[in-house]
Amino acid sequence: MARRIIFALLAAILIAVMLSHARSSVPVTAQTQGVYDAIAALDSGAVVMMSFDHEAATIPEVGPLASAIADHCFRRGIRVIGLALFAEGNAAGHELLARRAAAFHRVYGTDWVYLGYRPQYTAAILGMGESIRDVFPADDDGRSLDSLPLTRRVHNYHDVNLIVSIADGSMPTYWVEYAGARYHTRIVAALSAVMVTSYIPYLGSGQLAGIVNGLRGAAEYEQLLNAPGAGARGMAAQSAAHALIALLVIVGNVEAWRLRRRSPKWNRKPS
């Protein structure tokens, strides 16, 4: 019964906040600043590889992260090569990059290219270190990489300035272990919040240059770009949910304390 009440309360609060279009601002953390700085430090014309390593399920959470990072790149004239190592991230990634590129009037082939999806991520990540053409002979629409001005000069990670893994699972680990350790590529991760804690050790060791953490990270990034969007909206709902959970923890403990006080063991006088 208690479980059903909790579920109903949480659903009601989340729906109410989302419908109210409330936005929330948050202080920017060093993790998000790290990603922002890594992109801000690149010259116009530099190449960023955005890998959509997520499933369809997490699009509502990682979509705002990816949009904010793509906006930052396109705004600064940085070129973007998109790809997906999960089949479900492929369609979402292509659509997102096309939408953000159009918003900044970026031209396909010159300012951005989308390579598509390749299965077996280990082999794909390692293979691109040797030759991107070995793994992706053509872009997502079947055009040869040599026919596109951007990819004509990009052969392997040596020609890529930064890799951004937009993920809801363990994929950034593989980027770090294979692309980072083997080819010394600079990597940042944009993650769904449930996975972030796993990657904090990689920040300390410098194997990741930064992490954008779930909706909160998206809200922070939007603040840095001075363009509040889906992240800020989602953050208001998340704040309300955290407040409810905190309240539930307090209620649960008070209730447990009350029950313990009533129990015979509590009331027994010391002999």
Next chain:
Amino acid sequence: MTCSLCRRFSISAWLIVLGLAANPSSAWADGGPSTQTRWFNPERTPELVATLVVVLAMIGAAIWTERRGLPHIRRLAPLEAIDDAVGAATEQGTPLLFTTGWGGDMGRPTTMAAMTVLSHVAGRAAEHNCPLVFPSHDPVVASVAEDTIRQAAARAGRPDWAHTAEARFVSQSQFGYAAAVDGLIARQRPGAVFLLGSFEGEALVLAEAAHQSGTRTISGTDSTIQLSFFLVACDYTLIGEELFIAADVLSGGRAAVAVRALDWLKYLILLLLVAGVLLLVTTGRDLGPFLAR
């Protein structure tokens, strides 16, 4: 037994060393191929040293085990709970559900360790004639599980039981897989659920589904973040490396040699940590950049 084990590890070491020594190669500069010829990339010295240390530890542990026997391993409550769980499921007439999570394929050591536990569970289930369901996100894992179950049934003297067990691929998608396992738990109400392997965001969905159905849950994973969910929602949890140790214990014999090697390596890491701290405090020199190179 262990002599052949020493030989195996030594042969592996020689394979690696000979490969290195015989290589007439061109090596690379930072990030890309170069024409310069080198047989060994000095930038990878720390990794080579670490690899050789681990190989030596395994050979040493094999020799040690041959002379002094297998190491004593403390009891692991989740392992001891397996027999009870199988017994309870058999009494209730409900199946067992075993899954290795969405985070690992067959190349991941965690999945291999989980398969060893599956072999033990399947053996017990075969003895008790208790049905077993194994849903997987990976067709290769599902087919290895099928083979593991068949072998375990044969070892238990019940090869026919293997036909009643189901090892199947359900979906490659993370939450498609979670929904499929959730559905199985809700419909079949298994007597015990085993969540052992590499789990990601789906961990809590599966553990809570099992908890809500009132089933006994035994879990174990190498994913540190998901461990916190398992500890809250499951009855028994193998924490991190305990899953590998459990697999070694269940394999018995040769595989358990690794337990001693792991202990030695941990002592070595502890020693390095203390030496690193002392070096930093006394001389101001940091070992970190060398090791992280």
Next chain:
Amino acid sequence: MPALRDRLTVSVAAATGAFMVVQYFVNAAWSDGVYRTLLDWMQIIFAASLVVGVISVLRNHLSRAISKPQERWYSLILIVSALAMSLLGFAFGAGRGSSFLWAFDHLQAPMQSTVFSLLAFYIASAAFRGFRARSGESAILLAAAFIVLVARVPLGESLSGHASSAADWIVNVPALAAKRAMLIGIGLGMVATALKVIAGVERTYMGRR
């Protein structure tokens, strides 16, 4: 014959494993070629295994639809959905503006997001159940969790200016130290297992013990 097959499998695994270790440290033309070929094979095997997987799912559900009346409708929905998506993709393409993509965006993604969103509800219920101050240790855990929970959203900042730095300290110092210790153990366990595969001791990947 099975013994010979096992020996062959173990030998191939040992040689491939040892090769992958060696090629990490060197970069000869021959090792580069073999390495690239192995990577190609990995992708081919994975793609082929998916085809096998899809066929096995369809076959499995077809037999369930026939033999298990209580699960018939679930299986039929799966078969029809799988065939419909395949038909849309193969017949009309999967590019932008296609019906396949429409079905992906408006059916598959929301359904999967729904399962993902269950996490929020389960976390709330698990927190209610699990975070109880039953002892000194659990009280410390509860306090730490409470600080991190509140400080991760603007609510924490409004309650105290130090909330965020306190949460960062908890996550980056005690929690990270424990996590690193666990990661070291897990990493060693993984390396040991990999070595056992190369040495032919670990044979679970072929269904053996």
